[in-house]
Amino acid sequence: MISDQFPALIIVFPLIIAFWINIVGWWWKKPCFYMSVSALTVSFISSIGILNTVITNGTIHYRLGGWEPPWGIEYVVDHLNAFLLVIVSFIGLLVGIYSKRDIEKEMPQKIPQFYSVYTLLVMGLLGMTITGDAFNLYVLLEIVSLASYALIAMGEDGAPLASFNYVIMGTIGACFYLLGVGYLYIVTGSLNMADLSELLPKLYHSKAVLVAFAFFLIGIGIKMAFFPLHVWLPDAYTHAPSSVSAFVAGTMTKVGAYVLMRVLFTIFRPYFSIELIPATTVLGWTAVAAMMYGCVLAIAQHDLKRMLCYILIAEVGYIVLGISMANRMGLTGAILHIMNDALMMACLFSVAGAIMYKFGNRDITNFRQQQLNKKMPFTMAAFTITALSVVGIPPTCGFFSKWYLIIGAIDARQWVFAIALILSSLLSAVVFFKVIEKIYFKPREPVHPHNEVTHEEVVMDEAPMSMLIPMYIMVGGILILGILSGQIISTVIQFAVPASF
Amino acid sequence: MIEYIIAKYNYWIYIVLMMIGFYAMIGKTNLVKKLLGMNVFQWAIILFYVSTGSKKGGATIPIVMGAHGHYEPAQAIQFLNPLPHCLMLTAIVVGVSTTGVALALVIMIYRRYHTLEEDEILELLETSRK
Numbered sequence: 001m002i003s004d005q006f007p008a009l010i011i012v013f014p015l016i017i018a019f020w021i022n023i024v025g026w027w028w029k030k031p032c033f034y035m036s037v038s039a040l041t042v043s044f045i046s047s048i049g050i051l052n053t054v055i056t057n058g059t060i061h062y063r064l065g066g067w068e069p070p071w072g073i074e075y076v077v078d079h080l081n082a083f084l085l086v087i088v089s090f091i092g093l094l095v096g097i098y099s100k101r102d103i104e105k106e107m108p109q110k111i112p113q114f115y116s117v118y119t120l121l122v123m124g125l126l127g128m129t130i131t132g133d134a135f136n137l138y139v140l141l142e143i144v145s146l147a148s149y150a151l152i153a154m155g156e157d158g159a160p161l162a163s164f165n166y167v168i169m170g171t172i173g174a175c176f177y178l179l180g181v182g183y184l185y186i187v188t189g190s191l192n193m194a195d196l197s198e199l200l201p202k203l204y205h206s207k208a209v210l211v212a213f214a215f216f217l218i219g220i221g222i223k224m225a226f227f228p229l230h231v232w233l234p235d236a237y238t239h240a241p242s243s244v245s246a247f248v249a250g251t252m253t254k255v256g257a258y259v260l261m262r263v264l265f266t267i268f269r270p271y272f273s274i275e276l277i278p279a280t281t282v283l284g285w286t287a288v289a290a291m292m293y294g295c296v297l298a299i300a301q302h303d304l305k306r307m308l309c310y311i312l313i314a315e316v317g318y319i320v321l322g323i324s325m326a327n328r329m330g331l332t333g334a335i336l337h338i339m340n341d342a343l344m345m346a347c348l349f350s351v352a353g354a355i356m357y358k359f360g361n362r363d364i365t366n367f368r369q370q371q372l373n374k375k376m377p378f379t380m381a382a383f384t385i386t387a388l389s390v391v392g393i394p395p396t397c398g399f400f401s402k403w404y405l406i407i408g409a410i411d412a413r414q415w416v417f418a419i420a421l422i423l424s425s426l427l428s429a430v431v432f433f434k435v436i437e438k439i440y441f442k443p444r445e446p447v448h449p450h451n452e453v454t455h456e457e458v459v460m461d462e463a464p465m466s467m468l469i470p471m472y473i474m475v476g477g478i479l480i481l482g483i484l485s486g487q488i489i490s491t492v493i494q495f496a497v498p499a500s501f
Numbered sequence: 502m503i504e505y506i507i508a509k510y511n512y513w514i515y516i517v518l519m520m521i522g523f524y525a526m527i528g529k530t531n532l533v534k535k536l537l538g539m540n541v542f543q544w545a546i547i548l549f550y551v552s553t554g555s556k557k558g559g560a561t562i563p564i565v566m567g568a569h570g571h572y573e574p575a576q577a578i579q580f581l582n583p584l585p586h587c588l589m590l591t592a593i594v595v596g597v598s599t600t601g602v603a604l605a606l607v608i609m610i611y612r613r614y615h616t617l618e619e620d621e622i623l624e625l626l627e628t629s630r631k
Contacts, residue, residue, distance in 0.1 A: 135588055142595040149602050153609065156604070158573070158626055160609040161619075164535075167603045170525050171539050175546050178592065186553050 003049050007062040007075045007130060010046040010085065014039040014123035018116050024219065025112020033100050040093040040122060047085040047126070054082040061132075069132075069200050071193045076132030080335065080496035084129045084258050087339050091250045091346045092122035094470040098350055099243035101464045102357055106241050107154055114154065121147035121247070125255050132443040134181045134267065135191045137259065141177065141223065144255075145170045148248055162235035162387060169232040173222030174192075176215045183212035184267075198266050204272050213272075216263045217389065226258025226316055227290030234309040243417025245305060250311050250346030254338045257319045260275040262333075265325065265498040284324035288420045290317030295427035299434070304352045304362040307431065308345070314424060315341045321417060322405050330408025331497045332489055337401035339488075340479065344386050344398060347474040351383040354463035354471070367438040374458040378468055380439050382475045387432035389478045392425045399480035511552035518545035530619040532610065536603050541595040547589050553583035 002009075006454040017039035023033050038071045053060060054077055077085070096118065103114050124144035131137050149170070153163035185191060187208050188199040203209050218229070225233040236433065237245045264273040264280070294314025301307035319341065322334025355362050359370055373380050389396035402421060409417035481488065506513055518541055523567065525538025556578075563580040614622045 102559065139591055142599070145604055146595075146598055150605070153606055156612075156631065157576065160606050160613065161622055161626070164532060164603065164606045164610065167599065167606065168535055168539060174595075175543060178546055179549070182553065182585075183549055280589055392551075423613065493529075 001488070003053065005047045005379060006046040006053070007060060007063065007077060009042050010050065010089070011123055011127050013042045013046075014119045014126075018119040018123065021112055021119060025116065028375055029111050032112045032115040036119045037093070037096050038120050040089065040096050043122065043126060044086075044089040044093045047082070047089040050077055051082040051086050051492070054079055068194050070190050074132045074192060074194075075130050075135050078496070079492050080258070081129045081423070083335070083492050083496055084255065084338065085126055087117035087342050088234075089122070089128060089250045090123050090257065091342055092125075093249040094245055094473055095250070095346060095350070096122075096468050098246065098353075098470040100466050102241070102243045102353055103358060104469070105299045107383065109250050110154060112494060114151070117147045118244075118247070119151050121151065125251055128255050128279070129258060134184070134193055134196065138174065138178050138181060144252070145174060145223075147254065148244075151244040151248070152236050155240045155244070157239075158235070162232075162239045163212045166232045166236040168231075169222055169436070173219045173229075176219030177294065178219075178220070179199070180212040180215035180219060183208045183215065184324050187212075188498075189454075193262065193267050197269065200267070200272075201269060202304055204276055210277065211279070213263075213268060213279070217260075218259050220263065221258055224253045225313060225318055226256075226320060227286055227293060227313065230290075230313050230316075232394055233313060234306055237309045237312070237349075238303060238306045242349070242356050245356040246346050246349035249308070252268070252317050254319070254342050257316065257334070261322070261323055270326065270498060270500050280326050283320055284417065287317040287321035287324060288290045288417060290314060291424040292322070292427075293421055295424045297429065298429065298431045303482065304355065304435070305349065305439040306363055307435075308352060310350050311348075311428060311431065312345055314428065315345065315390075317424075318402075318405060318421070321421070322408060325405075325408040325412045325414065325417065326501070327408055327411050328373055328497055328501045329404055329411050331501060332493050333401050333404030333406075333408050335493050335496055336397075336404060336485060336489065338470065339398040340401045340478070343474050343477050343481070344390050347382060347386045347461045347471060347478065348390070350467065350471050351379055351386070357463060357467070358461060364435055364438055367435070368442070370438050371458050375461045376463060377460065379463050379471070382435055382468075382471050386474050386478060387436060387481070391429045391432055395479065395482050397478050397485060400482055400485040446455070512549070515545045515549040515552070518548065532607050532617045532619060535619075536600070536607065539603065540591045540596070540600060540623075543592075543599070547592055547596070550585045550592070554582040556581055 017035055021035050024035065025032050043084065060075075060077040061069070062077070063069065064073045064075065099114075099118070103111055106113060106262060121144060124140050124147060127140035128144060131140060149163050149167050152166060153160050181191065184196060184200070187203050187206055188196055190196055190199055200209065222229045233253050237249055241249065263307055264270070291314045294310045294312070298307045298314070299308035301310060315337075319337050322330045322337060322479070325331070352362050355372070358376065385396065389398035390397045392402040402425060405446065406418050406421050409415075409421060522538045522540070522542030522545060526535050526542065527599060529535050529538065560579055560581050563583055610622065611617055612627050
């Protein structure tokens with residue numbers, strides 16, 4: 001049955017296609033886009049198949065090459081990664097379609113290279129999500145990082161320097177993760193996550209295990225741009241090409257959050273990361289700082305993409321806060337927020353890309369004279385709905401994940417967390433309403449009773465269909481998934497939360 | 502104290518090397534120096550892994566010698582653990598490709614700004630924005 005091979009297919013197919021895109025691209029540029037999209041479609045279909053199997057049959061263990069787990073590499077898919085695989089491959093496919101016109105305009109001579117590396121990036125993120133082997137995760141993490149360095153460097157002026165700084169920071173992060181794996185390997189002699197989780201409890205008081213845990217947290221913190229370690233993110237994502245920042249902002253930090261959950265609750269047992277050392281407490285308070293810092297700095301920006309980058313830093317704070325509450329509601333909120341935030345961020349950055357595509361700049365102060373509401377009404381409607389979702393207004397999905405997060409904070413009796421959640425929602429309302437006001441409202445013109453102000457007709461100049469349709473699928477997702485969130489929780493997320501909560 | 506350091510000298514060497522690399526990555530403004538620091542950092546970790554797999558006292562690679570025909574029980578103590586070394590083959594490949602990407606970026610930066618000092622590039626970026 002082909003469906004038994006989905007866990008391998010989801011990785012292998014894009015990997016092979018990424019290689020072929022590069023070769024075909026030397027002679028013929030036209031099919032590159034279609035090859036990439038077809039590879040991503042196969043990944044998406046496989047991820048749906050995997051999710052379906054996981055829901056009906058439970059966790060999948062896929063042994064690569066038939067080797068037994070502690071020796072061979074094993075792909076383990078439970079409800080949590082199956083859910084994340086669908087999100088990543090879905091956003092990857094949509095942004096892939098969205099990128100067609102954008103890349104044709106931004107870098108017409110680099111189309112094959114772009115699609116080759118982009119397919120590799122999506123494949124790497126899927127691999128990070130699906131793997132059950134700590135060292136395999138490191139290799140895929142580096143594939144993701146290398147692909148994203150290259151893609152970010154293809155952007156506008158300032159992108160190569162931003163990308164270089166990201167290389168330096170990203171390498172520190174990945175090396176710390178590698179050191180963590182090394183320390184665990186010294187004390188246990190195993191690299192398989194499930195095996196590590198069996199072997200480690202006897203060694204929880206060893207210094208090497210503590211050091212490994214610290215290395216893991218710092219390394220993953222850098223990769224997911226968690227507050228004090230976020231410095232590379234605003235520059236890198238601002239200067240990246242529009243489609244790249246849409247995909248990367250949507251998924252890379254979320255996969256980082258997923259890896260954090262795996263380390264906290266799978267490799268190490270919740271007993272270790274919650275009770276033995278107060279890791280979750282530290283993470284929680286840092287997450288509060290991240291939320292405040294991100295939202296406050298976002299208010300000060302006048303570059304739309306940079307503003308969204310700071311909002312993204314705040315959103316990472318939300319997810320980590322949900323994880324750090326370490327109760328059922330908080331974790332449900334965090335997992336739900338991973339999905340919602342992936343959609344919201346990809347959609348917002350796509351809107352920024354569409355504005356860039358039409359006007360060549362994205363300065364918020366120019367929005368009023370550009371008369372965006374009349375020139376690009378559909379794009380701006382998408383922006384507004386998504387912005388409302390980030391703020392957390394029902395019935396958009398952003399409301400539901402924040403609702404679970406706040407209930408989680410109350411369950412954990414952390415009143416400060418609950419207040420911080422509400423406060424940062426208010427701050428993000430300030431951020432977004434400032435932009436919406438610039439888009440839709442005009443300053444009151446002085447009234448001259450004698451000479452009527454003649455309004456010149458503004459012609460609608462909307463973004464191309466290949467950009468609008470993916471954007472509207474995301475907007476539809478934001479609206480529909482909000483309404484369906486109860487169902488999503490009862491079929492997937494309640495099983496994704498670690499059983500001990 | 503001295504014995505304590507000497508007994509685990511491989512770890513000390515890796516820590517010192519790693520910190521040298523770390524300092525270069527954080528403290529230097531020249532991009533190529535940063536890149537070299539990054540290489541020292543990565544290579545220190547590779548040394549750490551390789552040293553964890555080694556053993557004193559004449560242990561060799563895990564190939565049973567003369568095992569054709571007659572069977573002798575293999576002694577685990579005679580053999581090195583080859584797995585860290587194999588892992589590091591992958592890590593070396595990753596390190597080389599990271600260096601390659603970083604060097605390509607350095608070339609791109611040099612072509613655009615004609616300098617590799619980070620503060621000068623930032624100044625140029627500041628003035629171009631105004």
